[in-house]
Amino acid sequence: MTKQTAILGAGVMGETLLSGLVRAGRRVDDLLVGEKREARARELEERYGVAVVTNVEAAEKADTLALVVKPQDMADLLAEISPVLRPGQLLVSLAAGITTGFIESQVPDGVAVVRVMPNTPALVDEGMAAIAPGKHCDDAHLAEAESLMGSTGRVLRIPEKQMDAVTAISGSGPAYIFYVVESMIEAGVHLGLPRATATELVVQTLIGSGKMLRETGTHPAILREQVTSPGGTTAAALRSLEDHKVRAAFLSAMEAARDRSRELAEGS
């Protein structure tokens, strides 16, 4: 029998994972969904042809369970499925701030747990997910979590102690990039460009720069120097960014996100 994977909580992230798995070639017959809202369950059945079952049935049948509920719903979900979980099964949690230790304390001993920090570009198969193993996790469990998250983008294995920093960088990261893009579009409008022109210029510049970073593997400082001729336009702009301490502002922003992630994890 092939291995079954269940997704419990099919909201935005749960559906992203489900559609990624289907596009990556997982057989719909090997997938199960646990979703408490009846209308949402019918919608997913119609859209993907996937079986929507109770959480308990999913936990009984599946070898791997992706837990994709909001952090505040995690304790209730674990209380519901814990009685039918068995050692060797894998729980892959996408909930921000919920530690593997917390999940392990709520389920039978020997159930493997992997904690994931995804990000929203997973919606377009360009996600960046960091995965950290819990104490009963072997290499096969980590490989399974990697394959699960690999259906919506890249995956990096990290020790769990790095999770707050990862949350600050790639979890919240898309928001910083959108903020920069928004600011550059506004600047274009101030310089007299039509909004649509400014938007196209900025978005393509972002995608082109991202592709250059990935495909050349060159350090961003070197790529930046290549655009910066002495005494030129780019040098003038960079000088202004330094005057406004933008680099220091990024550092403080990400420290703030790391600290907030730590606080939320401690409070949960």
Ligand SMILES: NC(=O)c1ccc[n+]([C@@H]2O[C@H](COP(=O)([O-])OP(=O)(O)OC[C@H]3O[C@@H](n4cnc5c(N)ncnc54)[C@H](OP(=O)(O)O)[C@@H]3O)[C@@H](O)[C@H]2O)c1
């Ligand atoms: N790093 C990131 O950028 C990022 C992005 C997205 C998500 N995440 C993580 O992914 C998780 C899900 O987020 P989301 O945005 O997808 O939330 P969401 O859209 O609210 O989805 C959660 C879904 O789970 C359902 N649910 C709640 N309790 C359940 C239960 N006991 N059994 C089955 N289904 C249940 C909810 O139904 P109701 O609406 O009826 O409660 C909802 O449909 C969160 O824990 C979040 O931290 C991280």
